[in-house]
Amino acid sequence: MHSHKQKNRQHYKQLFVIIFGVLLWFTPVPEGLSLPAWHLFAIFISIILAVIIEATSIFTASIIGLGFVILTHTLTAKQAYSGFSQGFILLIIVAFLIARGVIKSGLGKRIALLIIKKFGKSSLGLGYSIIAADMFISPAFPSNTARSGVLYPIVQALSADSGSKVNDGTRKKLGAYLMMTSMAGLTISSAMWLTAMAANPAGAKMAKEFGIEISYGSWALASFAPSLVAFIVIPWLLFKIFPPELKETPDAPLIAQEQLEHMGNVHKNEYIMGFTFIAMITFWVFSAQLHIDKTAIAFLGLGVLMLANIFTLDDLAHEGRALGTLIWFGTLYAMSSYLNEFGFMSWLGMHISNIIAGQSWPVVYVGLVLAYVFIHYFFVSQTAQMLALFSVFLSVGINADVPAEMLALMLLFATNFNAMITPQGSSANVIYLSSGYIESREVYKYGGIVTLANTLIYLGVGTAWIMLIF
Amino acid sequence: MHSHKQKNRQHYKQLFVIIFGVLLWFTPVPEGLSLPAWHLFAIFISIILAVIIEATSIFTASIIGLGFVILTHTLTAKQAYSGFSQGFILLIIVAFLIARGVIKSGLGKRIALLIIKKFGKSSLGLGYSIIAADMFISPAFPSNTARSGVLYPIVQALSADSGSKVNDGTRKKLGAYLMMTSMAGLTISSAMWLTAMAANPAGAKMAKEFGIEISYGSWALASFAPSLVAFIVIPWLLFKIFPPELKETPDAPLIAQEQLEHMGNVHKNEYIMGFTFIAMITFWVFSAQLHIDKTAIAFLGLGVLMLANIFTLDDLAHEGRALGTLIWFGTLYAMSSYLNEFGFMSWLGMHISNIIAGQSWPVVYVGLVLAYVFIHYFFVSQTAQMLALFSVFLSVGINADVPAEMLALMLLFATNFNAMITPQGSSANVIYLSSGYIESREVYKYGGIVTLANTLIYLGVGTAWIMLIF
Numbered sequence: 001m002h003s004h005k006q007k008n009r010q011h012y013k014q015l016f017v018i019i020f021g022v023l024l025w026f027t028p029v030p031e032g033l034s035l036p037a038w039h040l041f042a043i044f045i046s047i048i049l050a051v052i053i054e055a056t057s058i059f060t061a062s063i064i065g066l067g068f069v070i071l072t073h074t075l076t077a078k079q080a081y082s083g084f085s086q087g088f089i090l091l092i093i094v095a096f097l098i099a100r101g102v103i104k105s106g107l108g109k110r111i112a113l114l115i116i117k118k119f120g121k122s123s124l125g126l127g128y129s130i131i132a133a134d135m136f137i138s139p140a141f142p143s144n145t146a147r148s149g150v151l152y153p154i155v156q157a158l159s160a161d162s163g164s165k166v167n168d169g170t171r172k173k174l175g176a177y178l179m180m181t182s183m184a185g186l187t188i189s190s191a192m193w194l195t196a197m198a199a200n201p202a203g204a205k206m207a208k209e210f211g212i213e214i215s216y217g218s219w220a221l222a223s224f225a226p227s228l229v230a231f232i233v234i235p236w237l238l239f240k241i242f243p244p245e246l247k248e249t250p251d252a253p254l255i256a257q258e259q260l261e262h263m264g265n266v267h268k269n270e271y272i273m274g275f276t277f278i279a280m281i282t283f284w285v286f287s288a289q290l291h292i293d294k295t296a297i298a299f300l301g302l303g304v305l306m307l308a309n310i311f312t313l314d315d316l317a318h319e320g321r322a323l324g325t326l327i328w329f330g331t332l333y334a335m336s337s338y339l340n341e342f343g344f345m346s347w348l349g350m351h352i353s354n355i356i357a358g359q360s361w362p363v364v365y366v367g368l369v370l371a372y373v374f375i376h377y378f379f380v381s382q383t384a385q386m387l388a389l390f391s392v393f394l395s396v397g398i399n400a401d402v403p404a405e406m407l408a409l410m411l412l413f414a415t416n417f418n419a420m421i422t423p424q425g426s427s428a429n430v431i432y433l434s435s436g437y438i439e440s441r442e443v444y445k446y447g448g449i450v451t452l453a454n455t456l457i458y459l460g461v462g463t464a465w466i467m468l469i470f
Numbered sequence: 471m472h473s474h475k476q477k478n479r480q481h482y483k484q485l486f487v488i489i490f491g492v493l494l495w496f497t498p499v500p501e502g503l504s505l506p507a508w509h510l511f512a513i514f515i516s517i518i519l520a521v522i523i524e525a526t527s528i529f530t531a532s533i534i535g536l537g538f539v540i541l542t543h544t545l546t547a548k549q550a551y552s553g554f555s556q557g558f559i560l561l562i563i564v565a566f567l568i569a570r571g572v573i574k575s576g577l578g579k580r581i582a583l584l585i586i587k588k589f590g591k592s593s594l595g596l597g598y599s600i601i602a603a604d605m606f607i608s609p610a611f612p613s614n615t616a617r618s619g620v621l622y623p624i625v626q627a628l629s630a631d632s633g634s635k636v637n638d639g640t641r642k643k644l645g646a647y648l649m650m651t652s653m654a655g656l657t658i659s660s661a662m663w664l665t666a667m668a669a670n671p672a673g674a675k676m677a678k679e680f681g682i683e684i685s686y687g688s689w690a691l692a693s694f695a696p697s698l699v700a701f702i703v704i705p706w707l708l709f710k711i712f713p714p715e716l717k718e719t720p721d722a723p724l725i726a727q728e729q730l731e732h733m734g735n736v737h738k739n740e741y742i743m744g745f746t747f748i749a750m751i752t753f754w755v756f757s758a759q760l761h762i763d764k765t766a767i768a769f770l771g772l773g774v775l776m777l778a779n780i781f782t783l784d785d786l787a788h789e790g791r792a793l794g795t796l797i798w799f800g801t802l803y804a805m806s807s808y809l810n811e812f813g814f815m816s817w818l819g820m821h822i823s824n825i826i827a828g829q830s831w832p833v834v835y836v837g838l839v840l841a842y843v844f845i846h847y848f849f850v851s852q853t854a855q856m857l858a859l860f861s862v863f864l865s866v867g868i869n870a871d872v873p874a875e876m877l878a879l880m881l882l883f884a885t886n887f888n889a890m891i892t893p894q895g896s897s898a899n900v901i902y903l904s905s906g907y908i909e910s911r912e913v914y915k916y917g918g919i920v921t922l923a924n925t926l927i928y929l930g931v932g933t934a935w936i937m938l939i940f
Contacts, residue, residue: 077557300534303534
């Protein structure tokens with residue numbers, strides 16, 4: 001229940017967003033932009049503002065924005081709803097449901113207890129172990145979306161089995177920290193390997209058009225130092241700024257050991273779940289080579305869980321959050337796609353490039369990377385940003401005598417390490433948000449800080465390292 | 471919990487569906503069909519079989535079918551997921567969420583009590599009053615999807631306030647009957663007026679190409695007698711074959727009166743809900759003239775309810791059923807659309823027409839109408855069936871000297887009165903199914919009987935009536 005005062009404050013914030021949006025809508029269109037592009041931007045940025053200042057939830061802001069965007073004919077209904085049938089968005093939704101199966105089967109608990117037994121003496125230790133696992137599997141996992149679907153159920157079980165849940169108000173005890181850390185970990189693990197994110201190889205190919213050769217090895221070598229530093233710094237940083245209430249848990253490994261003994265042998269449902277999960281992961285890893293759709297694999301996997309009664313219709317009935325996620329994420333994705341298609345993104349990129357160009361190359365280099373990171377505020381897809389801006393930024397930099405390979409690598413790293421700047425900045429974020437352990441606004445704040453830290457580490461350590469070794 | 475024996479039976483059924491599907495898949499493709507069309511048919515019909523024999527739920531059957539259809543490259547992922555961004559499907563999902571707001575605000579209860587006060591002496595009386603209300607608003611409501619969104623919350627409140635709920639196992643006390651009756655009512659109300667369903671005017675336009683003039687008046691006149699008979703027969707028929715446990719409730723009006731007094735004046739949330747709902751309905755009614763998207767209106771309406779805290783994120787979290795509905799209905803819709811696009815539907819229509827043609831005109835007339843009704847088993851959209859088959863069937867009939875206007879009218883009526891033959895036969899069915907009061911298999915059975923009764927009434931009474939008056 002909201003108090004009267006809180007309610008009033010909420011209404012003032014909502015009024016502020018509306019005034020902001022209306023003023024922006026009627027502001028004369030900047031030169032070089034079309035009217036629909038400007039109007040779409042006005043609605044899109046108003047939604048983001050509403051979320052940041054907590055005027056409404058991301059769901060409410062998105063559906064209202066969706067209504068306006070269609071009724072004002074800024075987008076056609078078909079364009080505005082196009083996000084809901086995007087495979088990678090559906091993958092997140094289905095992965096979220098499968099995660100429930102992992103938990104319900106008992107397998108999630110068992111894996112969580114095994115991790116706690118080994119690394120569970122402190123929350124920080126758990127944080128590190130999650131990211132380490134992520135980094136370990138990431139080179140074979142060319143989809144950070146699918147990888148988040150694998151990590152998420154483990155993180156959720158770790159939280160729940162440490163007594164940190166969403167419904168009873170204990171999310172901040174441990175779960176919020178672990179979820180945020182795993183989200184941050186995905187930005188690092190994706191930047192670490194050429195094959196750890198779907199867009200990375202595409203980016204390497206685009207760089208080749210500028211005569212820049214980026215191999216599996218050169219990528220790994222260049223990213224090694226900054227990724228290692230980020231791996232060390234980020235869990236600790238989040239531990240300081242977004243601390244779990246549960247910090248030291250010296251008895252946890254022993255308790256976990258006892259609980260494991262109490263669980264006894266692996267049950268039938270755990271076997272079915274484990275087998276299904278491993279099969280799904282295997283197909284996901286080889287999906288590109290086998291030309292199979294990752295989302296279809298996930299749908300089949302969920303089907304198996306339903307046939308086995310591990311995930312039931314009753315379970316589904318309580319997963320309304322997944323529907324909410326599909327709607328808000330699909331909406332923002334469609335808006336961002338059309339902002340790009342209407343030329344807003346390239347217009348913005350050009351303007352920023354023009355401002356930066358003409359300076360000395362180190363200034364251009366840093367300016368381009370910072371701008372590239374910052375612009376991700378407007379993008380819902382990492383791949384879309386890369387396709388829209390990577391070549392533009394790279395050519396501006398090369399013209400200003402920035403070392404080409406270094407800039408190309410740094411922009412490709414940035415494509416990954418900027419992913420946490422907004423809740424919608426990566427599909428991998430979304431599954432963690434759906435959990436309810438993390439609120440949208442917390443991502444803007446702490447994800448923003450992580451993005452800043454990532455930027456400092458990759459720009460600082462990474463640049464020095466690349467100049468040293470290349 | 472399933473008993474061991476039940477579980478085994480379930481597995482036999484599932485095995486049966488798989489064998490059926492595999493055999494069909496490898497059956498030589500009938501002449502005139504492409505391989506993808508045949509394969510898609512094999513998967514689609516296997517899903518329907520699984521639901522009819524209760525091998526799995528409609529959700530499970532659909533997602534497994536979806537997985538196969540993509541992994542076998544029968545459809546591309548993009549084609550297979552295209553249903554999820556269809557506006558009319560999203561409209562059902564959002565209307566379902568808004569219905570929760572109607573209930574939660576207290577407005578649903580108040581309207582339900584007013585209806586019970588007036589018509590609540592028997593369950594049959596309530597059934598008639600729901601359909602009467604539907605028929606009354608339908609001429610101004612050119613979307614049966616939107617109309618179901620208006621009727622559904624009332625029917626739900628009527629059920630709940632009569633002590634019939636889903637979660638406590640009392641769905642058959644009254645709710646199942648009322649939901650089934652309202653679903654059946656929509657098939658009649660849609661057939662009653664030229665303007666009561668989106669496809670009706672389009673059908674009239676298609677008839678014009680054959681020189682057949684169908685006006686608002688001639689449609690209403692022709693449908694008057696059969697629709698009236700159906701209105702009288704159907705609620706009574708369902709009362710006999712699908713009876714509510716609660717039949718006579720002589721005290722209900724008095725109790726409702728007392729509860730209304732207890733509720734006191736209309737509360738603030740009821741005003742907000744009522745205002746939002748009336749605004750939505752108004753925009754829905756004039757959506758064609760104003761060129762506004764009905765689904766966008768619904769999204770905005772839901773947004774208002776969320777701003778007013780009438781529908782909250784916590785409420786959303788418990789609406790996972792809506793996600794399930796979106797997935798199974800979107801999947802079946804996409805498959806049916808591509809069955810049509812791949813030429814399966816016109817191939818089937820041609821074959822049936824060929825068999826029928828050459829007979830005397832009354833035989834051709836009855837045969838065509840029956841075939842048209844029966845073919846709806848394969849269609850998920852009433853409009854799609856009409857666009858695919860109406861002209862084909864009409865021209866076959868005219869060539870066999872069937873009175874053209876009568877056949878045209880009867881096929882257009884059939885486009886509406888066949889809608890209950892499957893759970894996915896109309897988007898209007900879907901919202902009732904989402905409620906949990908009705909199971910998919912019950913629709914196949916009782917919806918099938920209603921369709922049969924409708925067919926007998928419209929073909930019998932309707933034909934006699936049309937021959938009398940025209």
